[in-house]
Amino acid sequence: MKSIFKAIFTLILALSLFVLLNTKLGSVPPIAKFLDPFHGFWKNAECKKRPGTEKLQLDELRGKVEIQFDEQMIPHIFAENNHDLYYAQGYITAKDRLWQLDFQTRFAGGRLSEVIGPKAIHIDSYQRRMGMVYGAENTLLEMEKDPEIKEIMHAYTAGINAYIHSLKPEDYPIEFKILDYQPEDWKPINSALLLKLMSATLTADSDQFYMSNALSKYGADAVKELFPDYPFREDPIIPKGTKWNFKALETPKQPLIASGKSVCNQPTKQIEEGIGSNNWALAGTKTASGYPMLANDPHLDLTLPSIWYQIQMASNDVNAYGVSIPGAPGIVIGFNRNVAWGVTNVGANVMDWYRIKFKDNSQREYWYNNKWNPLKPRIEEIAVRGGKTILDTVYYTHHGPIVYLNSQKPKELAKCYNIPAGHALRWIAHDPSNDIRTFYMLNRAKNYTDYREALSHYTAPAQNFIFASIDNDIAITSSGYLPLKWNDQGKFLLDGSDPANDWHGRIPADQNPTVKNPPRNFVSSANQRPTDATYPYYLNWDFATYERAHRINTRLSVMTHANVDSLRSLQNDNYSFLAADILPTLLSVVDVKTLNDTESKGIELLRKWNRCFDADAIAASIFEIWQKDIGVKTWSDKFDDPNILMRYPSRDKLVELLLKEPNSKWFDNSRTSQKETRDDVIRAAYKFAIDSLERKYGAMSDDWKWGNVKHTHVPHLAQITGFGSKFLNNGGSKSSVNATSEKNGPSWRMIVALGKVVKAYGVFPGGESGNPGSFYYDDMVDTWSNGKLNELVYLQSKDEKSERIISKWELSKE
Amino acid sequence: MLFLLVIITCLILQFFLPWWIVGVVAFLFASWVAKSGLQAFGSSFLALFILWVLMGLIHSVPNNHLLANRVGQMFMLPEQNFNWAILLLGTGLIGGLAAGFSGLAGFYCRQIFNKRR
Numbered sequence: 001m002k003s004i005f006k007a008i009f010t011l012i013l014a015l016s017l018f019v020l021l022n023t024k025l026g027s028v029p030p031i032a033k034f035l036d037p038f039h040g041f042w043k044n045a046e047c048k049k050r051p052g053t054e055k056l057q058l059d060e061l062r063g064k065v066e067i068q069f070d071e072q073m074i075p076h077i078f079a080e081n082n083h084d085l086y087y088a089q090g091y092i093t094a095k096d097r098l099w100q101l102d103f104q105t106r107f108a109g110g111r112l113s114e115v116i117g118p119k120a121i122h123i124d125s126y127q128r129r130m131g132m133v134y135g136a137e138n139t140l141l142e143m144e145k146d147p148e149i150k151e152i153m154h155a156y157t158a159g160i161n162a163y164i165h166s167l168k169p170e171d172y173p174i175e176f177k178i179l180d181y182q183p184e185d186w187k188p189i190n191s192a193l194l195l196k197l198m199s200a201t202l203t204a205d206s207d208q209f210y211m212s213n214a215l216s217k218y219g220a221d222a223v224k225e226l227f228p229d230y231p232f233r234e235d236p237i238i239p240k241g242t243k244w245n246f247k248a249l250e251t252p253k254q255p256l257i258a259s260g261k262s263v264c265n266q267p268t269k270q271i272e273e274g275i276g277s278n279n280w281a282l283a284g285t286k287t288a289s290g291y292p293m294l295a296n297d298p299h300l301d302l303t304l305p306s307i308w309y310q311i312q313m314a315s316n317d318v319n320a321y322g323v324s325i326p327g328a329p330g331i332v333i334g335f336n337r338n339v340a341w342g343v344t345n346v347g348a349n350v351m352d353w354y355r356i357k358f359k360d361n362s363q364r365e366y367w368y369n370n371k372w373n374p375l376k377p378r379i380e381e382i383a384v385r386g387g388k389t390i391l392d393t394v395y396y397t398h399h400g401p402i403v404y405l406n407s408q409k410p411k412e413l414a415k416c417y418n419i420p421a422g423h424a425l426r427w428i429a430h431d432p433s434n435d436i437r438t439f440y441m442l443n444r445a446k447n448y449t450d451y452r453e454a455l456s457h458y459t460a461p462a463q464n465f466i467f468a469s470i471d472n473d474i475a476i477t478s479s480g481y482l483p484l485k486w487n488d489q490g491k492f493l494l495d496g497s498d499p500a501n502d503w504h505g506r507i508p509a510d511q512n513p514t515v516k517n518p519p520r521n522f523v524s525s526a527n528q529r530p531t532d533a534t535y536p537y538y539l540n541w542d543f544a545t546y547e548r549a550h551r552i553n554t555r556l557s558v559m560t561h562a563n564v565d566s567l568r569s570l571q572n573d574n575y576s577f578l579a580a581d582i583l584p585t586l587l588s589v590v591d592v593k594t595l596n597d598t599e600s601k602g603i604e605l606l607r608k609w610n611r612c613f614d615a616d617a618i619a620a621s622i623f624e625i626w627q628k629d630i631g632v633k634t635w636s637d638k639f640d641d642p643n644i645l646m647r648y649p650s651r652d653k654l655v656e657l658l659l660k661e662p663n664s665k666w667f668d669n670s671r672t673s674q675k676e677t678r679d680d681v682i683r684a685a686y687k688f689a690i691d692s693l694e695r696k697y698g699a700m701s702d703d704w705k706w707g708n709v710k711h712t713h714v715p716h717l718a719q720i721t722g723f724g725s726k727f728l729n730n731g732g733s734k735s736s737v738n739a740t741s742e743k744n745g746p747s748w749r750m751i752v753a754l755g756k757v758v759k760a761y762g763v764f765p766g767g768e769s770g771n772p773g774s775f776y777y778d779d780m781v782d783t784w785s786n787g788k789l790n791e792l793v794y795l796q797s798k799d800e801k802s803e804r805i806i807s808k809w810e811l812s813k814e
Numbered sequence: 815m816l817f818l819l820v821i822i823t824c825l826i827l828q829f830f831l832p833w834w835i836v837g838v839v840a841f842l843f844a845s846w847v848a849k850s851g852l853q854a855f856g857s858s859f860l861a862l863f864i865l866w867v868l869m870g871l872i873h874s875v876p877n878n879h880l881l882a883n884r885v886g887q888m889f890m891l892p893e894q895n896f897n898w899a900i901l902l903l904g905t906g907l908i909g910g911l912a913a914g915f916s917g918l919a920g921f922y923c924r925q926i927f928n929k930r931r
Contacts, residue, residue, distance in 0.1 A: 003922065007926050010919040014915040032833050032909070037866050039828075039832065041885055042874060042881075042882070045874050045877035047877060048876070721890075722886065722887025773877060773881030777880075
């Protein structure tokens, strides 16, 4: 009897142990499955080199393809035709970035709950309700109408799937093993979703809701004063005085009552300046070689695996090099023998919110153009791992989806704070578009005409496309679908029942702000206002402040005999015009007699400071906290309202008040009984800056250095601890050309020197491989952090020999 | 004997079959050759401990333990360059325990029939 008991007991013990070790518990992966060195994570540990030639047989290829890998494992694809070229791009992108492809598509399309369970429901629902899938479907239809683009999309898809089908479960990227799921087949809609994700990143930080709230709290005059349509200081992309050589369309009429007010009780989310992209191009007269040069550094929230994937792509009609978005065919930023191009974000207003009046509580009809119109339901199915599938009905007006009704807005999701409930969304990302065509044509462009033709196909997200060609043309164009609007249309929430508030078509593509070969011999952009006040159309009221652009233009205007190092030093320029503009005033206000030792020492450092946010500058740390707190002390009592969400006025406005209006009423803190002035605010903020550094880092020491305080690092895409970069000690600030902050910065730095033989340099904060167990996962991070660039291996043909090519793949049908 | 049978069979089968095959192997061989509960557990445990540690090393050494050190942090270990060793020990332990208890179960199940005879 005892032995039977023992047998049953140990058997149950063993079986339950196996079940336990094979089950995902919370965020812990199935532990034995994960640790098993035959199939688990140990299998993802890669060894360093794979020299030599490998042959691969792939049935769907039409000809022979050769992929050469350089010392950073960057692929250089040589195909005989375009089908094979994009097929190979899909295959190799999947080999290096399969999990990233899967995860970003799931994120964009609201399908994370399928793999990580109920905690992702709110974010999935948000993406669906914002119309991400709806927009991607519209875009896919448009792309499929274009036979060339359809072919490359399908070839790219087939390439990704060929790689997926070659895998056994033990070969899956490690994140699949951690989250315990399998990759699924790629579909062309996924590429469209990723393009929509770019639009979401770059155009969806709308603040109409906050602006309307400020309007209803403070009235039109105060809002006009604090949120002006034109900045105090500016240095527009298109040089001031450039003539517009077109006959402008008539501006639509503004209706009498356009805005509405909304109130909701959620905590305020301060608008964080997220982007800091730069680009510029120099005419040959300004360079040492006599040929144009072009530089670009698009700034984004940094992640590992890297946002971009470097690649050279050559076939019968193209030989281009640059960075691609994993999941989209072609090269987005790059160069070929004849031209180079790059992008920064425009920040035009392409997202508007329309208040909807429903007929009754059933919410089936809405009032528009003096009649009741039906709402179209769209049912979103959100499958949930370990839970029931959710059916989410979204109602569409002719504007677009009503993202949230009052009861639907989840309090837990910070992303949706800026969305006014009961409003319909009109967003460029919902429109059909064929943006891949633009890049397809840029990859093959030979001259300025090709560049302009390529841009005519571009919709969203609107970008400042910079251009340089070997025949000494330089140009920049704020390109994309820019809606035709009355002045300030969309600065506040709009009434959705009046057709006058609709978008009135678009600014014709050939009337988008553009300039070619300006007299100053360079073109540039840094997300600032594209034009001066003479441009006949309204684009937006608020753009990035002028500091970065002004630094770039100041340095470029005096630059002669430019070479790669001069442009590289500008990309890494930490000088801050914000500091230069306001620090003298701030210092003149501080009363040194009232300061303690540390505070006095800080003032001394600030007096000697060269206004550069270098990694070893203590003064930079003090200044940054100081100026930020001046903003908080000035605006917090007015705009941090627990009941009404608003945003702060722009930094430009604060600078104007600091320099011009020391007695402005806005400096008074309404929460105190006495009356504060600018000087009180400046003094209190200085004490706060020193005090907060002391509290966090102890007495003044090396720990106060800006590099340490800023604490730049590159986190993992799914925030998995240990899979991000180490802490990177570097300089930069949001008001410097090198706009590097804690987790945001130049996602790719590129400099192209055109010439008889084009030479190019580049780096991104990561590596080609998406595998945390690869030597090529973060091998470029240090180069990036030190402000250096790698010379890019651009092969003229597949037979060109380069010492830096370390291995090769030969792909063919047989 | 049990040790050799388990380690060699698991080494071969694990290339084709999921990790839980180690349980089946340990159970069967322990029920066949084990002389005592202690031996059934001990030999199976040791076999898998050594097999998994060695296989882990084969993958991790050429990798300079890059991945294992990162995965260690995922499991809440601090950022340090010997996380791989801790993880390897954990891997051996998990494999060993799984095989050990299977072996034990195998031995006791066999005992029922032995007694009856």
